[in-house]
Amino acid sequence: MSLKNWNELTMGGVNLEPGSSLKNFTASYRSGQKPVFNPDNCINCFFCWVFCPESAIIVDREKITGINYDYCKGCGICENECPVKKNPKPILMVEEIVEL
Amino acid sequence: MISLKEMAKKEDLFVSGHEMCPGCGIPVILKIVLRTTKCPLVVSNASGCLQSASTNFPATSWKLNWIHTAVENAAGTMSGIQATYSSLKKQGKLPVDKKIKFLVIGGDGATYDSGLRSISGAMERGEDFVYLCYDNQLYACSGGQRSSATPMGAATTTSPSGNVLPGKLQPRKNISNIFAAHEIPYVAQSAPWIWQDLYKKAERAFETTGPAYLNVLNPCPSMWKAPANKSIEITKLAADTCVWPIFEIKDGTKVTVNYKPKKKLPVTLWLESQARFTHLLKVENNWIVKKIQEEVDKDWEFLISSENKNRTN
Amino acid sequence: MPSTIVLNGNAAAAEAVKQVKPDVVTVYPMASGAEMMGHIASFAADGLIDSEIINMESGHSAMSGCIGASAAGGRVFTFAASQSLAAMHETLFIASSLRLPIVAAIVNGALAAPANMIADHADSMAERDCCWIQIFSENPQEIYDNIIQAYKIAEHMDVRIPIMVAADGFISSHSMENVIIEEVGEVAEFVGKFTPFQSLLDSDNPKTIGSRDMSQYYFEYKVNQLQGIENSRKVIKEVGKEFGNRFGRYYGFFEPYKLENAEYALVLMGSSTGTAKELIDELRAGGEKVGLLKLRIFRPFPSAELREALAGLTAVAVLERVLTPGSAGGPLFNEIRSALYDVEKRPSIFPYVYGLGGRDIRMEHFREIVKEMKAGQEEVVETGVEVKYVNLREAND
Structure with a gap:
């Protein structure tokens, strides 16, 4: 990413690009674990959606469809708050091998 | 009551890519609160984790009009914004039917401590704003120092537990009661686990004419030294042990307790859930655990009796 | 027709404010200039100005309110003196860094201890590096003239830097002198309309004001900010001359x-x-x-x-x-x-x-x-x- 020069900044440094943090992928915050979504037993209670601090639960037409790994920080709240007891659980934290 | 499915359809005004720690409660609180009004919002954000981790130039996670000035003056800054709004409307420079809601956000440091004067002033002036405090019970952004919201016995970097001291010696400041004593129309305490309650309270706060204050427990796994995946669960434990009661106070006096645990759990369960309290579990610190339980019981009984008083009045 | 009235500095400042018609005035009392704010509040109470008057609970909040009001697109005014200016310290840097054309009357007074508050430039000089334009006035006429010019300078698109119009506390603020008060229409025409370059009330264009800039950007940001105060040199001269051409009293550096x-x-x-x-x-x-x-x-x-x-x-x-x-x-x-x-x-x-x-x-x-x-x-x-x-x-x- 090229950085702006001093004489290219807006007056007062006002940021006129709302939501521009979407360009920051925060996947690197994950330390060894990532959630994996399995729709089979999902009851679409949306608890994972509301409690995800990264808004990384993907919703499509009133259904949970997956995890956005660009932003998921691997906190595991989604798995912990998932009320489904039936196996396989819709969200499971699994070991993630990070390729360096 | 809105369903989560319906909530999910609403636009995110606070988006991903922020730099908050894994398991942080702030984005969860915002996800709920920012969806409760249809009006355009202006946010005045005090210095702290949220401000710092959401606006690292050239990135911003905000999709609404947002300003940060300093730590102790977010409410005072908003007073000015609102005054311009009123003045321009009065002069016909803004359309009469244009409605904007004003939201001030601060952490507990910016609210209980340094911002108290500025918030108190804005409340006394009866300004029409919502103040949202995300209360994680310490200064997290600067690395975990004691604030007046830190509960008794918690170890922070500036109230550490050592050979002679068991962490913070004083109970937390009861900020909700302080603001209720301003006789503002609406004060409420909530937590992210009880999202329906938080949603309803935020909705009510925005509908209120005049100052409204929301005190929301914000789980902070980094500084509470708790597992990130237990963030939300811990906030429920806070309610079930009555460490963090869920209530509202209208017009300074009308108290409603919105959640009463079926079985009030002992505070030890709350203390055991976070390593910031681990030292309290040593035998020599039993006295302070006892004191914490007494404080919690006293506050809970006071809350329940205040609620009953309304009923009988 | 301009009129000549006997006024002290505080009253002369209030007259200027009445004619410039700020959208918002924030108030925190200090003995030396409280009278000025009382006059302005009376104008509002009598409906002579549409300004919203906010009675703040501290000097710090008085400047914070100005920042908010200005960032929301309003023309603003406040006053500070001695301790209350010192209380504003951190917010002064923020006001100029956000390029907000706030005008503040400073009734110069000593800083404690010992408690004093009377004429002394310690308060202004402690703020000399906060990137505000600092204008010093000799007498009530200059206070009036300088406040009017300050709006035109600060709000100039090449400047957008806040201004302190200073005068000596309990001397210029309190001494009664003949002051020529210009016709309100003339003053309004001279100052012109305020066009904000950003407004928090413009809901269609969301913006983030007051970002966190780490070492990657802070330096560039601060050097960028200097353009405003450097550009003001030319504007101060132009405005002083234009003021003279219109009202007969010329001003320079x-x-x-x-x-x-x-x-x-x-x-x-x-x-x-x-x-x-x-x-x-x-x-x-x-x-x-x-x-x-x-x-x-x-x-x-x-x-x-x-x-x-x-x-x-x-x-x-x-x-x-x-x-x-x-x-x-x-x-x-x-x-x-x-x-x-x-x-x-x-x-x-x-x-x-x-x-x-x-x-x-x-x-x-x-x-x-x-x-x-x-x-x-x-x-x-x-x-x-x-x-x-x-x-x-x-x-x-």
């Missing part, structure tokens, strides 16, 4: 007084200039080649112009109403000395400190200073040039 062919000069700011001018008249009548330079703009400091004005002199006495502990002379002395470093034949420059906490400076003191300047050479001591204190009691050994 400073006012030279009988400086032509002078060999010696006094340099100072603020209310004491009146007395000093009296002395200059007296000395000139006696054939002495002595003049005076009253500095009006301290920030941005007009080095080039001052160099030109002072270069040919034999000696200059710089008088300032502030103590600068641990420094070789005060800010005005250092700036002037630095400005004259490059001239071929440097005048001797003598630093004087006077009037702290409202201490009088009278004709005889100025006379003594001129005498010393004519007799002496710069006395260089270990810490630089020796600072002399005017009208200070001292026990003899």
